[in-house]
Amino acid sequence: MKIEKSRHRKIRIITTLCSIILASCFLSSTFSSADFSLKEGNFAPTGKKTYQYVPGEIIVKFKDVATEEQIRSINSIYKTSVLYTSPYARFKRIKIPPDKTVSEMVELYRKSPLVEYAEPNYIVHAYWIPNDPYYSYQWHLTQINMPSAWDIEQGGISSIIVAVLDTGVAYEDYGSYKQAPDLAGTNFVSGYDFVNDDSHPNDDNGHGTHVTGTIAQTTNNGVGVAGVAFNCSIMPVKVLDAQGSGTHQQVADGLYWAVNNGAKVINCSLGGTYGSTTLYNAIKYAYDHGVIIVAAAGNDGSSSISYPAAYDECIAVGAVRYDKTRAYYSNYGIGIELMAPGGDTSVDQNGDGYVDGVLQQTFSGGDPTNFSYWFWQGTSMATPHVTGIVALMLSHGATGIENIRNILHSTAEDLGDPGYDNEYGYGLVDAAAALSYTEYPDLTITAISYSSTHLNEPVDIYVTIANQGTQDVTEDFYVDIYYDPSETPAKGETSRKEKGQIGDDWQHITQIIPAGESIQISFTHTFTTLGEHEIWTQVDTDDSVTETNEDNNIYGPESITVEVPPGDGTTTYWAVIAGVSDYLYINDLNYCDDDAQDIYNTLLADPNWNSSHMQLLIDSQATKSAIHSAINNILSGGFDQDDVLLFYFSGHGTYYYDQSPIDETDGYDEYICPYDMDITDLFTGIRDDELEDWLNVGINGVVTLDTCNSGGFIKLNGLTSKCIIVPGLSKKAITKGDGFTKDLQDISNLVTLTACDDNESAEESTSLQHGVFTYYLLEALDNTSTDINSNNKISAEEAFTYASPKATDFNPDQHPQISDKYSGELDLINTPFADLVITGVISTPNPSVSGQQVQVT
Structure with missing residues (x-):
């Protein structure tokens, strides 16, 4: 520590790499009650524009x-x-x-x-000012309009806990430590000392006590000075040592501890040149838990904000002098958010006989028993002014980090260039204006719920509207709802009369919504397409209600899945069967077209199946769009929840490592390759979760995939429909990741059968003239021994039980997979089966096997 002796001694804290420094400059211009005589009426003007x-x-x-x-x-x-x-x-x-x-x-x-x-x-005023004898020398409180603010919220409430991460606080008599006399009436909650690892975070520097005084000094007690939010509670958290230094670990631990123990606001009058993952993660943890962090911009006079103030999650505070110009030491630049009085102890601009520092009680010379009233300067001194105002806003009913920030921004006194600038941010914080702004309603939508949703049937959509403000909503307003908008809805800028209808539907609300209460309204809509839809809603579309926060008027997206209609008690069997041997862009295969044709013929020979309910797509017919259209046309054209859909595909399969996986457990997306797939453009393939979206509409289904890596499809997470997947008969190998079977395993009432596991090739055989798994699946459907349950029916599960071991015996490198989520067993055909003709015949115990590989880079 280096001390420069002059009329005003400036203490400069020297730090090492990765340490945290105090964002303040200390001055030794102290005084006690004997230093001057208090004259009645010695009250500095606020210098702010006031309104009558x-x-x-x-x-x-x-x-x-x-x-x-x-x-x-x-x-x-x-x-x-x-x-x-x-x-x-x-x-x-x-x-x-x-x-x-x-x-x-x-x-x-x-x-x-x-x-x-x-x-x-x-406007009328109560004219309340504290009776603390040195209050008249606290020009910094009148500069931010505290007298008028106290008329609105007098000191806050004790349930609002403010954590002070600093050198500790002189909050108790403990060992050699003493409580600061002017903190005797301040509310304290338990804190922690991360420097000495104990539960007594006492101050051995003086900085933390001075900072705490600005936030919540005991006020109106006829002693000393005043604080901003003097009825709120202080949580002392010591993260800096007697020299004013601390590590990112100590500060991070202090942040976690404060959040976990109930802090609503955290004051960080500290900073350093460098950020770190350790520090940022703790800051983000606090932000994600709704805790507001106010941090000092730093005292280097540079154009770079110190850390943690430089993080977006923090409110970065710079310092101004008595004349509202930026203090010479205050950092500025991109990220500076607000200014607050930090003082300049080299001048006496207000002419009160003392230097223009921020006045609070603390101790000097490292002696925690020698208390006096000190004028200090620094962004450390500016920061607790904003922290105290935030505590008052929370006490007065304001909610939400970004809402409170927006209020502070919009009510700050503009300094420097008009609007936001990199020297003054949004301007000088104004306590009274910020608190006045909270005395309005705050309309927001908190929930969207709906009844069961079926295709072409009206659905009731319920919207919950809450008033989170401090005043009742007494004026009428509009609520709009949007179904699958092409763009994210934006706040309405003109009246509904001028702009016309904004959403797809709207309601005019005329009832009063008391502060803190909610109402529920409903819309009715009929969806004409299956699958997932997005709903957005907006409250107060035409901006007719003055609110504390208009950034929370839009709610969405809310996802809603439209399913096929309820069943009528009868079961109809439907099928989309596709096989591709001759590809447009990919190397050809041999027997996939035969696989599909024989599956079609086999099912069609059974009375359960009717050609009018089946679509066969071979080679160039089996494009991605054709497959999708075939499935969609069936599900949208008379299919109900008692019916069964079979989707069978035989052809190439591939995989791709997704750098930002959504539903993958290992980061891999699997694809089945339709006729027109281009390996250089994976959007031309049918991705695992894309197939999930097509089928996740409340159906019973049988999906058969004879493709490489098809086993990974069992892992699709979101399906809730009753879909049975008859495993893929995978023909072509390209994978190294989760296959379709694994991707589809969470579909309720789903049986997934695939030709192989997720890291295997599905082979086709020249001797069988089929894909190996498809061949044995066909054999299972024409074998009375497959009917394990002896009910004259063959289910998907029974077919797999027969075909799987035979496929592995034939090709030891191929292990078919099953995921059985169906309630009971889903029967496919009757037995004995008539006149099944299988193209391939096993002619040798050691037939040749060929696998097709496609490499994706």
Whole structure:
């Protein structure tokens, strides 16, 4: 530690790599009660623009003869909207256009013969200021408009816990440590010391005590100075040592501990040049748990924000002087968010006889028993002002990290260039404006639910609308709903009259929604296509309600799956059967067309199956679009939940490692290769989860895949339909990953049979003139011994039990797979079976076997 002696000693903390430094500069210009005499009225002006009335709105009382239609017509002409109607005197609080002044709109309304009176919405004050004797020297509190803020929320509530990650706090009498006298009435909860690894996070530096004072110094007790959120609770978390240094590990552990023990806000008046994964993960953990982190921008006077303030999850705070210019030491640049008073102890701009530092009680010289009142400067001193304001906002009912940030941004006093800039961010934080902004409703949609959804049948969709604000919603508004929008809905910018209908359907809501309560409305819609659909909703589409947060008005997407209709008690069998030997872009195979043809013939010979309900696609007929259309046409054209669908495919199969897997357990996507698949463009193939989407519509199904790696298809996670997959007869090998069988295994009531496992080739044989597994599957369907249950029927499960060991005996490198999710067994054909003709015949105990490989790079 280097101490530079001058009239104002500046303590500079030197740190090493990976350490955290205090984002402040300490000054030794101290004083005690004997140093000056307090004069009544020694109260520095705020220097802020104040209003005698609320800007942007007026009060209008219409005459009793005015009808609601006439009132709406007048408001429409003037482009105003009603914010509130008094239930007692029936006057209305009216929002005026942003390009009009209050006086202009008052005069316009006064000219109407239907108006009894119109006037500004004047403001009154309780004029409360704390009686702490040195409060008048806390220019920094009046600079951010704290007196008016306390009229709205006087000190906050104890259930809001603020964690102070710092050098500790002088919060208790313990051993050689003493409690700071002006913290005697402050609420404290248990903390932790990550430097000394104990439960007594006492301050051995002074920095943490000074910071804590700004947040929650005991206030209005006739002693010393005041704090911002003096009724909130402080959680002291020591992560910095007596020299003001700490490691990322200590800070990260402190963050986790604070979040897990109930902190709602975390103050980080510390920082360093470098970020790290350790530090970021802890910051992200806090953010994901809804905890607001306020961090100091740093004291290097550089254009780079220090860490952790530089992380997007943190509110980065810079420092201004008494004259609201950026303090020379305050970091700036991309990411600076707000400014707060940090002081400049080299000047006395307000002429009160003392340097313009931030005034709080702490100790000096490393002696935690020698307390006095110190003017310090730094972004460390600026940060707790914002932290305290956030605590007051939470106490006053504000919710949501981004909502609170948006309020702070929109209510900050603009400094520097108009709007956001890299020197001042959004400007100087304004406590009163931020708290005033929370005194509005906050409409949001919290849930969408729906009844069972079937094709071409009306479905009721229920939308829950909540008012999360602190005031009742008394004005009418619109709710819009969007079905499968091509773009994400955006907030409506003009009135519904001017823009017309915005969503696919809408409702006009006129009922009052009290603060903290919800209502539920319903829409009715008929879906005409099967599968997954997206629903979005938007509340207050035409922006008629003034809210604390308008960024939460859009809700979505909510996924809804449209299924086939309920059954009628009878079972109809349907089939899409495809086989590709002659490919457009890929090397050809030998017997896949025969596989498909013989499966078709075999089923058609049974009375359960009818050609009008079956579609056979061979070679060039079996394109991706044709296969999809065939399945969709069947499921959309009279199929119900008592029916059975067989999807059979014989041909090439491949896989691809997905860098961002969605439903894969090992990162691999499997594909079956239709006639027109181009290996250089995998979108031309049928992906495992794509097949899942086609079939996941509440059906019973039989899927047979004779392709390489087909075993991986058992792993599809999302299917809830009653789909039975008769394993693929995989012909062509290209895989090294999860196959279709594994991808489909979670489909309820699904039996999946595949020709091989997920890392195997499905072979076809010249002697059998079929794919190996398909050959034995066909044999199983024409063998009375397959009927294990002796019910004169052969099920998918029984067919697999017969075919699987025979296929492996024939080709030891091929292991067919089954996943049985069907409730009971799904019967395919009757037995004995008539006149089945299989093209291939086993002629030798050691037939030749050939496998086809396709390499995907």
